[in-house]
Structures are given as structure tokens and as C-alpha cells.
Amino acid sequence: MMLKKARMDKAIDKVFFALGTINYIKIFDFAKEDAIEKAIDRVTEIDNRMSAFKTESDLSKLSRNSGERFQNIHKDTFQLIRKAVEFSDLSNGAFDITIRPLVELWGINKKGSFVPSEIEIQEALRLVDYQDIQLDSESLSAALKNQGQALDLGGIAKGYAADEVKRILVENGIQSAMVNLGGNVITIGSRPDGQPWQVGIQNPIAPTGNYLGVLSITDKTVVTSGSNERFFIKDGIHYHHILDPRTGKPVQNSLLSVTAVCTCSTDADALTTALFILGPEKSMPLLQKFRAEAIFVTDDLTVTVTNGLIRHFKI
Ligand code: ADP
Ligand code: MG
Numbered sequence: 001m002m003l004k005k006a007r008m009d010k011a012i013d014k015v016f017f018a019l020g021t022i023n024y025i026k027i028f029d030f031a032k033e034d035a036i037e038k039a040i041d042r043v044t045e046i047d048n049r050m051s052a053f054k055t056e057s058d059l060s061k062l063s064r065n066s067g068e069r070f071q072n073i074h075k076d077t078f079q080l081i082r083k084a085v086e087f088s089d090l091s092n093g094a095f096d097i098t099i100r101p102l103v104e105l106w107g108i109n110k111k112g113s114f115v116p117s118e119i120e121i122q123e124a125l126r127l128v129d130y131q132d133i134q135l136d137s138e139s140l141s142a143a144l145k146n147q148g149q150a151l152d153l154g155g156i157a158k159g160y161a162a163d164e165v166k167r168i169l170v171e172n173g174i175q176s177a178m179v180n181l182g183g184n185v186i187t188i189g190s191r192p193d194g195q196p197w198q199v200g201i202q203n204p205i206a207p208t209g210n211y212l213g214v215l216s217i218t219d220k221t222v223v224t225s226g227s228n229e230r231f232f233i234k235d236g237i238h239y240h241h242i243l244d245p246r247t248g249k250p251v252q253n254s255l256l257s258v259t260a261v262c263t264c265s266t267d268a269d270a271l272t273t274a275l276f277i278l279g280p281e282k283s284m285p286l287l288q289k290f291r292a293e294a295i296f297v298t299d300d301l302t303v304t305v306t307n308g309l310i311r312h313f314k315i
Helices: 002-008 030-050 058-064 075-090 097-106 118-125 157-171 265-289 307-312
Strands: 012-018 021-027 133-136 141-144 177-181 184-188 197-202 211-217 221-226 231-234 237-240 255-262 293-298 303-305
Touching: 012 030, 021 030, 021 157, 030 058, 030 075, 030 157, 058 141, 075 097, 075 133, 075 141, 075 157, 075 265, 097 118, 157 177, 157 184, 157 221, 157 265, 184 197, 184 265, 197 221, 197 255, 211 293, 211 307, 221 265, 255 265, 265 293, 293 307
Parallel strands: none
Antiparallel strands: 012 021, 021 177, 133 141, 177 184, 184 221, 197 211, 221 255, 231 237, 255 293, 293 303
């Protein structure tokens, strides 16, 4: 008992803002505080390269040159874009990082309760097609085929950053850690007392911190995407930040949240966005392909847990 306490006391944690969200890193080794700083620097670097807002980011450069020329981008950005494109293929276009013009148009949580006209939606939708992303791996450059096209890595970059944080902490000898980058949880090892990590699954219709259940996991990532994070309701319709590239509108189905559990946070992040759009039935091949498990929560608070997770999930 004493030993357990002494080990728990070695916890050291940091909260920081990056990637447009609040992030949290907790490790269990006082001597390794440096590792947290290195991880935070890396997240900041990823944010600077992959932000859709920062004017000197790779994404901003790409959109400024859209329809005109190839642009050299950093290897990290290049590889993540390539991964996102693979994901688009695998999800039949449900996940599509050329979604940016639609994200701008809707401006969920930025323009109040603004619903664009059908004409505006169709205009933006014409610019959404991941097959217009051109990649040249020789020169590490990319281009967007048509003027006005732009990328948005908001559905995958937090996962990538979480994988990078884990890599850096592990390289620095950390054996036990809990990381949460704006809802992308990744863990290292087990808790210092040897028990699995406990990750609460948020009740989507209750205040933050109210859980529908708890997942016990070791060395896994848990990523949740919800339609109650950024949204507004107008004329009884719930408009939120996950957009369906087929309709140009926020996905309309009975899902309130989707959680993906696997080993790679980049995969889990892209998966949650895709699963949200595809719904539970059509998601199964994707889950199998990525050896991932999932939890689906619908608006009547029905919780569907895939087989591999049942043992690890407690209501
Ligand atoms: P969160 O940002 O809450 O973690 P997601 O991982 O699902 O949720 O990412 C949602 C973000 O991804 C949106 O804010 C937007 O920037 C972008 N996005 C929205 N719809 C799509 C889509 N169909 N494909 C790819 N990215 C999307
Ligand atoms: Mg996502």
C-alpha cells in the first residue's frame, strides 16, 4: 500500500493550449519533466505547420496556391495529407480533408445560428473532392487542382499530435503516462499501481465529466467525436461540426457520439469522423481494417459497443 502511494506521488502534469484546444499531459516520473516540454514543443510545431488558420502554415500556403502551382511542404504535413487521402479512399469519401470551404461557409460556433443557402452550399461543395489533392513524393510538394480549394486537418491532426507525444515520451524513458489532446486520449503502459487506465466516456447530453461508462485500457488510444461539442439548434434541427461531403451539411443521423479505440491515435481520430458519417453498420469494414473497436451513442442514449470492447467497458 505504501509503495503504491509513493509511486503515485511522482505524478507531474501540464495543461497547455494548442491545436485550437486544451491539452493535458501527465507522466509519473519527476526526473523526466523535460520530456513533457519536448512533447509540448512538438505539438506546437505540428500546430504551426498544419493549422488551417495560421498564415504561414503549410495548409495556408497550399490554399494560397490552389489552382496554380505545387507548393513545398514539410515531410510531416506531406505524410499526414497522404494518410488522410488513403482514409478518404477507405471511407468512400466520408472523410475528406478538402472539406475546408464548407467548414468556412458553415462557421459552426463562429457565425451564430447561420444556415447557408442551398446555392452557397452547392458552390462550396464543388470544391470538395479529395481526388483533387496532388502529391509529389520526390519533391515533397503538393497542389490543389482548383482555385478556392483548401485543406482542413481538424479531423486527424490531434490524433497525429497525440501519437507524436507518445513517441517522444517513450523515447525519453516514460513508462506510464496519460495524454489528452482535446479529446484524443492516448496512454502509455498502465497506471503506476499496475492497474489499467480508466477513461470515462462522456454522456453527450450531460455536463462535461458525466460519464455513460468507463473504459479500462492499457497502451491504447481512445478518441471521441461528438455532435454536442460545437453545434447550434435552429428550427428544431441540430447543426454541428462534422460535415457530410455528400450533402454539404452537418451529418443528420441519430448519433450523438462515436468513440474509437485502437493503438494509433491518427487512425482513431480519422476513424471517429468517418464512423460518425457512415453510422455503425457501414463502419464495420473500416473498424476491422484498422483493428479498432468503437462505442456508438445515439440520441436515445443507446450505447453500442463492439465485441472486442465489451469486457473493458463498464456502464
Ligand atoms: P473534434 O474536432 O471534435 O475532435 P473530429 O475529429 O470529428 O472532432 O473533427 C471534426 C473536424 O474535422 C471539424 O471541425 C472539421 O474541421 C473537420 N471535418 C468536418 N467534417 C469532416 C469530414 N467529413 N472529413 C474530414 N474532416 C472533417
Ligand atoms: Mg476525428
